[in-house]
Amino acid sequence: MLGMLGAGSSAQAAADLELGRYLATECTTCHRPGAATAAIPNIYSLAESTFAEVMKGYRDKRLANPVMQNIASRLSDDDIAALAAFFATVKAN
Amino acid sequence: MPKLTRRHFTTLAGASLASGLFAPAAIGQAKPRVIVIGGGPAGATIARYVNKESNGAVHVTLIEPQKEFTTCFFSNLYVGGYRDLQSLTHNYDKVRKEGVNVVQATAAGINPATKTVVLTTQERLPYDRLVVAPGIDLKFDSVPGYSEAASEIMPHAWKAGPQTELLVKKLNALNDGDQIVMIAPPNPYRCPPGPYERASMFAHVLKTKGHTKSKILILDPKPTFSKQALFLEGWEKHYPGMIEWQDPKMHGGIKGVDATTGEVKTDLANYKAQLVNVIPAQMAGKIARDAGLADQTGFCPIDPETMKSKSNTDIFVVGDACIPGDMPKSAFSANSQAKVAAMVIRAELTGARAFPARYSNTCWSLIETDENVKVGGAYEPGEGKIKASSTFVSQKDEAPELRAQNYKESTDWYASIVADMFG
Structure with a gap:
């Protein structure tokens, strides 16, 4: 059994960048820096609050795309904060 | 270079498994070696991610006989006249430039006892962790x-x-x-x-x-x-x-x-x-079957937490050759499984943090011009397999604009996933 560290744990004071970096590998399948399109938008260098708001919108199914609803369905608030913090550090181009 | 002894390595790996934590392998000794057999969606992704994320701390060799790889995914669009075959063909130049040792050769066999891969040239390559990603053979x-x-x-x-x-x-x-x-x-x-x-x-x-x-x-x-x-x-x-x-x-x-x-x-x-x-x-590619990694189904059972072979903890089987539980055999699945395996490999060999395995998949299908439907899921280990935690599928009678948007999404996805695999 692997050591299950960090993911899903609550009450972390600061966003967990390492967790964000791991979770982000799921996003890079579709989202590349510098390759944003109308169908697959940019997720890099966004304000953390903007990123988090959009992800929660998909998680709550207020935003429509089923691919993103599916991805967001299992993300905790800490996961979203970690992803937002990580992607904020990566240049959009 | 001093060689990492098998005994030392096994001890470390055993200790890390027992404690639930990973210890870095042999600091101050030779770089740990990862060999990846097969440069398709699974293998190319793992080679790139282990290499890139370990910042060169792991020596990664990718064994692939072909100089160029034509993706089976999207090849139906070539059949339909929407794409040419060249647009679906990718080489390993960027993977090589990033530092992966790309060996244009054919792996003839695996010797788990000595932890070596034997090439058809009889050359023997030692590994600390082996990834077997040969895709399918046809019956x-x-x-x-x-x-x-x-x-x-x-x-x-x-x-x-x-x-x-x-x-x-x-x-x-x-x-x-x-x-x-x-x-x-x-x-x-x-x-x-x-x-x-x-x-x-x-x-x-x-x-x-x-x-x-x-x-x-x-x-x-x-x-x-x-x-x-x-x-x-x-x-x-x-x-x-x-x-x-x-x-x-x-x-x-x-x-x-x-x-x-x-x-x-x-x-x-x-x-x-x-x-x-x-x-x-x-069935799973021959090299996986010959190495005893497949069961009676012809495919290879894996541990859903790690993508490791159920028959050998030094060997990972990723992509179409494995038994992926609820996941379909797809390039998206292979790429997703590869990222879990790469994370586990880095954790075991460099002491990087380990995280819970998470998988995802989406499959887009084109029916007619701008008429594209999709199906997908999110997956996690559960009940001893990779288990779907949520799924979706396009609905009947959807608006034409939505189907056209799906097609655009699929072509943009293709451009991104091949960049994720081949650089």
């Missing part, structure tokens, strides 16, 4: 009368490249009134919606040419298929009367093919077709 004899030689007349085109070109050549040579028969594969197989997307592309080409007298017959060994309601709806809408699908109750069993005459026999009827596309049953 030609699963359809009586079919063989590798027969596939030169009745192409399978289930591995992209010359077979796909042959299929398209035969498709483009058809005259109005000519018949196509496709024999679909039994489960489990690469790309569950693929045969039905391909039939759609056949119909698109025939319709575009005004071949209204031609017909496409799909003989299926399965009672149902992926996205069935969506395909049936799309066929009725765009190709009325052109595509006929028969399940085993309708054809009574597929008795065989004769490549010399173009005949296909079922229990209830004989057909003669100008194009026969036989997609036979499938």
